[in-house]
Amino acid sequence: MSQPRAALSWLADAVLYHIYPPSFADSDGDGIGDLAGITERLDHLEWLGVDAIWLSPCFTSEFGDGGYDVEDYLTIAPRYGDNDDAAALIDAARSRGIRVILDLVAGHTSHRHPWFQESANTPGDHRYIWSDRIASPVRQWVPNQGRRGGFYRANFYPIQPALNFGYARPDPTEPWRQPVDAEGPRTNRAALREIMSFWFDRGVSGFRMDMAYSLVKDDPGHVETAKLWREIREWIDRSYPGCALLAEWGDPKTSIPAGFHADFFLHFAGSALRSLWDNNTGSLGPWSDGEPCYFDHDGRGSMRTFLEAWQEAETATRGSGLVGLPTANHDFSRLTCGPRTRDMVAPAFALQLTWPTLPVIYYGDEIGMRYLPGLPDKEGSQCDTQARQGSRTPMQWADGTNAGFSTAPAAALYLPVDFDPGRPTVAGARADESSLLHHVRKLIRLRRQTPALGSTAPVRVLNRDYPFVYARGEGHLVVVNGRAEPARAAVEVGDVRPLAVHGVEVANGEARANGFSYGIFEFSRRQ
Structure with missing residues (x-):
C-alpha cells in the first residue's frame, strides 16, 4: 500500500477547519446556516490560512441526529441548498487554495432511507x-x-439502523449473523464506493468516515473492518489518487494501518485528547474522568498521558499516516469552556500548530467562542448526559443582529447566539492585533513557512512539566505554559531567535514563561 505522506503531501502540510453547517453562516435568512453562506465566508478562511474545510454531514436527512441520519447520500439537504450550491462551494474554495472534505456516515442510514x-x-x-x-x-x-x-x-439512536457489513464470527444461536462476504455486505461495500465516486467526481478531496470502527460486527481486533477499509483505500489510490480517507476511530495505531490517511485523537477513545483540553466542564458526559488537563488554570495536569498515546501511535504507524489533533468538535467542548477564558487558550493553539500532528480547528475556536451551557436539545444533541449543543452555537461574525450569523428573528435561529455582550466576533478580532485570532493566524502562517514545525519533522521533548518544552527538527524550540503561574525550565541550546513569542523568554540556558504563554524560536547548536 502506498505511503500517505508521499501520495498526499497536501494533507501532511494541511491545517483543517471543521464546520458544522447549520451554525456557520446563513445566506437566506431562515435561521439555519447553508452552503451558500459558507461560500460567502471563504475569504475569512483564506485570510486565516487554512488548507481544507471539513463539513459535518450536509446530505438529505430528517435531522434526528444533526444530519448523521442520512436519507440520501447523493443529495444536499434542501435547508443547506442543493448540489449546485455544493459545486459552487467546491469551485470557490479551490480558487482560494482550499479543499473540501465531506463527512460520510458509512455504517448506518436514517430509518427513512x-x-x-x-x-x-x-x-x-x-x-x-x-x-x-x-x-x-x-x-x-x-x-x-x-x-x-x-x-x-441500530448503531446509535433507534432511527439509525446499522447497515450490514457482516459479522466477523458466526454464532449458531444467532442465525442472522452473516459473513462479511454475504450478498448484503457485498452490496453495501459496492454502494459505499458508488457514493464516494459520486462526490469525488464533483471535486471533493476526501471523506471523514463517521464511526469507521463500527462496520463489521463482533470483530475482535477490528480485523475484518480493517480489511474492508484497506480495500477502500487501495481503490482510492488507484482511482482517485490525491484524495484523502480520514477516520472517526479515535485509535490511530489501529486505524492508520487499516488504510486511513489520518485519524483523530477523540474524547471517547482513550484519554489523550481529554488530558490536554478537558477541564471537566461542558459536553463530556460519561467520558469525563475528573482528572486535570495540562491546560488547567492551577497547573495540576501533565503531558504524560498525551505523550504516551502519541508515542504509541507513532510507533505503530511508522510514519504512514497522520494523527489529527482537534481543538474541539461538534461532540466535544470548545477550548473556551467553563473557567477557561479565551485569554488562556493561545498556548493551546501554539501546541496544536507546532506539534507533528494534523491540526483541526473547530469553527469559532480561532476567535475564542465559548461552549454555551444550559441550551435545550437540538436535533439529538442532548445524548443522555452529553450536552453537545453547547459546542454548536452560531458563528459570531460581527456586532449587531445575531452576531452577523443570520438576518432571521432570534427565535428562528438554529441555536441561540451567545448572549454575552462581550462575546468575540471575527470583525472585532480582525481589528485587534492582540486578539486570539491574530495569534492563530500567525501560528498557521509560521507553520506553513517552517517545515520543521510541520507534521513530518522529528520532535524531541526537553521538559514534560510546566512549561512544556520541545525541539522540532534540528533548530527550532517551542515553549508552552498551560497554567496561570509562571514556569521555568533549563534549556541547553545556543543562540535563539524569536519567531512567535507571547510571554516567553529564553536566555542563559533557561526558558522563562509567564502564565498562559508560548514561544517559538529558532536556535543554533552550542559549540
Missing part, C-alpha cells in the same frame, strides 16, 4: 441486520414497523 424502507418490508433483503427476536446488546435492537416484522440493529 429508501434502502431501509425496502428492507423493512421485504423478507430476505439483507442490507441491514435483522433478527426475529431481541438480541444482545438489547438496547441496540429496535422493533420493526414494516411488513417484515422482527427487529433491526
